[in-house]
Amino acid sequence: MIPKKQIDTPYHHPNLRQALLNAAVTLVGEVGPRAFTLREVARRAGVSHNAPYRHFTSKDDLLTTVAIEGFERLTRTMLANQGSTASPSKRLILAGCGYVEFALKWPNHFAIMFDSGAAPPNVDCTPANAGEEAFRVLLDSIIAAQQSGDLPPGDPMPHAFTAWSLVHGIAKLAIGGNLPMDHDAILNFTSIAALRMLTPHSDRAKS
Amino acid sequence: MIPKKQIDTPYHHPNLRQALLNAAVTLVGEVGPRAFTLREVARRAGVSHNAPYRHFTSKDDLLTTVAIEGFERLTRTMLANQGSTASPSKRLILAGCGYVEFALKWPNHFAIMFDSGAAPPNVDCTPANAGEEAFRVLLDSIIAAQQSGDLPPGDPMPHAFTAWSLVHGIAKLAIGGNLPMDHDAILNFTSIAALRMLTPHSDRAKS
């Protein structure tokens, strides 16, 4: 007699950690951070409710890892949105729009990344490091814009923080339904607002 | 024999609803939205774990009420920050700084208001209405700035959304520890960024 045990569910999962992460990302996207449940993740991965503890020290640990993956996706989205555009100021705007677009596309994931269901309070933790990578996309664009003369020279950090604050605020408010526009209008609004930020005290050509 | 029942805890609490609200606000401030517990609120109010259900339909209902109270406090903070300042542009900046100051002072309360532990998804729900009052402080300042010539005429809403996004982004990032400045520097940064936003395409006096 062939053993009754299901042949497709070996006792040791080939790559449980990754399967749990995938399930967690999907679940977060479906039900949001609040309804996110460690046991449901295990269920979806087809393992017992305690198996995740062999790969993550706690629920928060899993969520932190999910957040890190989110930052990587965010970085890729911004870079992809920039494409091969040459103009530094356009690149900055495109990065900002990519930021907002990512937030609108995966609002729950975005929430975990920032309104940290679980992020540690210290600044120099791992997810923050992953976030620095995304921040650097903005910062590099700003530096390039300064070198090209699109932005006045000087410390780029204030510009970067301003730009980040603006797109982050737009993203959060839009997700919360506080900006009464549709998806496209929000992206349009983002680029206009970012463009305004680019040309503050600089020379105005006409009028 | 005198009954053992404590004389200072009458069966019917004089104003349980308010007591629960106060306890909830305090608890949220102490432990944050995630660790917030309906039973702990009841404990602090000195009632059984089910008493809150006579005044709030659910945990989310209580949190929503807490959020509404937060919006009222936010509105008062912004107005108080404006004081009796006359200059419309200064009033706008002061309102924005008040917004950020409130967020920095009660980050957990702020989180419940926006990253709604509980807020309904629809836009026209009660906490959003309470939020409109706060939004109107910004909007009124912008309209006044337009009338005084500090801001170009036209639809004030885009200006209002931009200003809101900026201060909201600053607030959220600052709370998350993503802006490497102290409290005062953040407020300073806020007013500078808001001032930049005020003078976009308008006349530049020198250079």
Place this chain on the structure above:
DNA sequence: CCGGCAATGTTGACATCGACAACATCAAGC
């Protein structure tokens, strides 16, 4: 070839939580 060992997965249990139901207590009005 095999025997043990560390890694990985499972079952069981516990405290806590949100919510529901049934019961207790009180106040107000006929």
Place this chain on the structure above:
DNA sequence: GCTTGATGTTGTCGATGTCAACATTGCCGG
């Protein structure tokens, strides 16, 4: 003075996060 509805309590249930104890497996040295 009794009833009735509002308000507070106790009891309970299912679900959850986490710990402990146990089971299974792949691997490595003999």
